[in-house]
Amino acid sequence: MTEYRIEQDSLGTMQVPVDALYGAQTARAIENFPISGTPLPQPMLRALGLIKKHAAKANQNLELLSAEIAEVIIRAAEEVVEGKLDDQFPVDIFQTGSGTSSNMNTNEVIANRAARLLGKTLGSKAIHPNDHVNLGQSSNDVFPSAMHIACAEQIHQNLLPALEQLLQQLAEKADEFKNVLKIGRTHLQDATPIKLGQVFSGYARQVELTHEQIANNINRLFELALGGTAVGTGINTHPDFAAKAIAGIANETGLPFREANNHFEAQGAKDGLIAASSSLKCCAVSLFKIANDIRFLGSGPRCGIGELIIPSVQPGSSIMPGKINPVMAESLMQVCAQVIGNDATVSLCGLSGNFELNVMMPVMAYNVLQSIELLSQGIKAFDEKCLDGLQADEKRCGDLLEQSLALVTALVPEIGYDRAADLAKKAHKTGKTLRELALKDGVAAATLDKLLDPASMTEPKS
Numbered sequence: 001m002t003e004y005r006i007e008q009d010s011l012g013t014m015q016v017p018v019d020a021l022y023g024a025q026t027a028r029a030i031e032n033f034p035i036s037g038t039p040l041p042q043p044m045l046r047a048l049g050l051i052k053k054h055a056a057k058a059n060q061n062l063e064l065l066s067a068e069i070a071e072v073i074i075r076a077a078e079e080v081v082e083g084k085l086d087d088q089f090p091v092d093i094f095q096t097g098s099g100t101s102s103n104m105n106t107n108e109v110i111a112n113r114a115a116r117l118l119g120k121t122l123g124s125k126a127i128h129p130n131d132h133v134n135l136g137q138s139s140n141d142v143f144p145s146a147m148h149i150a151c152a153e154q155i156h157q158n159l160l161p162a163l164e165q166l167l168q169q170l171a172e173k174a175d176e177f178k179n180v181l182k183i184g185r186t187h188l189q190d191a192t193p194i195k196l197g198q199v200f201s202g203y204a205r206q207v208e209l210t211h212e213q214i215a216n217n218i219n220r221l222f223e224l225a226l227g228g229t230a231v232g233t234g235i236n237t238h239p240d241f242a243a244k245a246i247a248g249i250a251n252e253t254g255l256p257f258r259e260a261n262n263h264f265e266a267q268g269a270k271d272g273l274i275a276a277s278s279s280l281k282c283c284a285v286s287l288f289k290i291a292n293d294i295r296f297l298g299s300g301p302r303c304g305i306g307e308l309i310i311p312s313v314q315p316g317s318s319i320m321p322g323k324i325n326p327v328m329a330e331s332l333m334q335v336c337a338q339v340i341g342n343d344a345t346v347s348l349c350g351l352s353g354n355f356e357l358n359v360m361m362p363v364m365a366y367n368v369l370q371s372i373e374l375l376s377q378g379i380k381a382f383d384e385k386c387l388d389g390l391q392a393d394e395k396r397c398g399d400l401l402e403q404s405l406a407l408v409t410a411l412v413p414e415i416g417y418d419r420a421a422d423l424a425k426k427a428h429k430t431g432k433t434l435r436e437l438a439l440k441d442g443v444a445a446a447t448l449d450k451l452l453d454p455a456s457m458t459e460p461k462s
Contacts, residue, residue: 007123016123021088023108023123029101035094040102040362041369045089047149048106049080051142051226052133054248055241059135062238069114069132076113085109093366097352097359099143107133136237138229140267140357145224147365151276152221152255154369155214158376163211163283166379169387170204170290173197181454182307182397183404190406193454196307196392203290210283217279220272222256224249228263231356270358273368274350280371281343284336287375291336291382294390295329306396311389328386335378342367401454408434410451415443 004015007024014024053074060070079085088109095101107129112122114133120126127133134142178197185191227242229235234242242259250257260266300306301324316325345367349360358364401407408424411434415423423441427434435448450456 005123019122021085021109021112021122022090022105023112023129025101025104025129026091026108029091029095029105033092033095033101035092038093038366039089039091040093041150041366041373042083042086043150043154043369044102044146044365045086045106046081046083047146047153048102048142049077049110050149050249050252051137051145051245052106052110053077053081054245054252055135055137055226056133057248058241058244059238061244062240064135064238065132068118069127072114072117072127073110073133075117076110079113080106080110085113093362095362097361098139098357099146099361099365100139102362103134103137103139103142104129136229136241137226138236140230141225141228141232141263143361143365144267144270144358145226147270147273147361147368148221148224149249149253149257150365151273151368151372152218152257153253154372154376155218155221155276156255159280159372159379160211160215162376162379162383163207163214166383166387167204167207167211169383170200170207173387173390174200174204177392180392180394180397181401181458183401183406190404192406192409193401193404193457195458196397198458199293203293206286206290210279210286213282214276214279217272217275220275222258223260223266223272224257225260225263225266227259228267232263232267234263264356268356268358269353270350270361270364273364274346277343277346277364277368277371280368280375281340283375284339284343284371287379287382288333288336291329291332294386295326295333298326298329305400306393307400309391309393311386313385326386328382332378332382335374338374339371342371405434407452407454407457410457411438411443414447414451415441 003018005018006013007016007027008014009024009028011028014027016023016027056065056070056073056077059065060067065073089102089105091101091105110133111125111127111129114127115122115124118126174197176197177200178195180196181193182196183190184194224242224246226246227234227237229237246257246259265271294308294310297305298308298310310324310326310329312324314327316323316327346364349364350358352358352360405424405427408420408427411420411423415438419441423434423437426432426437430437435452438448439445
């Protein structure tokens with residue numbers, strides 16, 4: 001059976017597991033929020049640890065904490081940053097909307113771990129979670145700062161590199177397929193010829209643009225609310241605290257974090273995080289289009305479009321032997337659907353910036369971080385297991401191109417739209433070729449040789 005110790009907070013006493021590093025307020029939150037069983041994502045715990053570590057350094061520098069207390073807080077916070085104490089953070093993401101429960105969870109874990117480092121007992125408050133670990137801070141500026149730090153780090157370390165690799169792969173495919181002629185399609189119907197390399201250059205540009213958008217929006221995450229404390233006024237904090245703490249965070253992460261230009265905006269609104277989420281949604285929309293196109297272009301192998309040969313990564317059916325499905329495209333498309341849904345949640349949460357504080361921050365953090373992780377991993381898997389081995393079926397591309405009636409478009413400058421349309425209808429009805437009917441209609445063979453060359457249709461004519 002679990003053994004308990006008794007701890008006290010401002011509401012009274014609480015039972016806390018005897019060996020737990022957290023204290024009464026965390027125990028109360030566990031009791032109050034038995035919702036999903038999902039705690040804060042690890043990047044948020046790391047970010048909270050970073051804030052507490054550099055807050056202690058700043059407060060020591062400002063002579064508000066003794067060297068002895070600051071040193072053990074820093075050591076304990078480093079263990080949080082390194083993920084060594086993750087099992088001590090059980091508070092559900094569906095908690096108080098300011099993230100106060102998680103901030104206090106962090107304060108209590110660091111305080112108790114620091115007390116142990118001094119040889120003191122758990123719950124002794126030899127290092128106080130509020131007076132020492134939370135000195136100069138409020139949940140209302142700590143939690144939004146942690147969200148920005150966590151999301152910015154994950155985008156910088158994982159998502160942007162994944163997009164850069166995807167862009168390189170698509171650019172290489174564009175070059176590899178640059179001489180492969182195929183039929184274009186609009187409204188799912190045959191259109192004029194196009195090069196497969198041109199198609200992939202369009203995909204590459206989509207990825208390039210979404211990378212630019214995400215990289216631009218990450219700049220808004222570099223502003224941190226730290227220093228605003230309760231409502232943005234900075235009550236109970238030293239005027240130099242935020243600048244010193246944030247400088248330490250920036251130095252450790254290698255990212256240009258800075259104090260918010262306006263603390264009332266930084267705490268009352270979450271527009272920077274909403275912009276980041278929106279750019280993730282746009283990324284998902286682009287990736288869905290690319291994956292879905294490749295899925296359709298690889299349909300077949302005999303009765304579909306079949307212009308692309310998709311790598312075989314696993315059997316496609318439990319009942320149809322030999323069937324291979326576009327599973328990597330489908331996986332990425334499901335990722336994209338989840339990210340788009342996450343953005344809707346984040347947008348709704350952003351509406352709850354009531355007066356001086358947003359009160360739906362934990363679920364915002366969870367959804368944005370999930371979107372970043374899903375996109376990062378989904379892109380890598382799609383790139384490695386689909387794009388890397390993707391091939392063009394040049395014979396199939398050529399056969400479909402020859403069958404298309406859309407080539408008649410090239411005759412319009414020579415014989416006019418109406419006459420060209422009549423030829424296309426006759427060819428479709430009789431099964432005869434456009435060339436055969438055009439010759440019979442009086443168009444010179446040399447003219448047809450020139451106009452019906454598919455390659456010449458893939459570039460503008462002077």
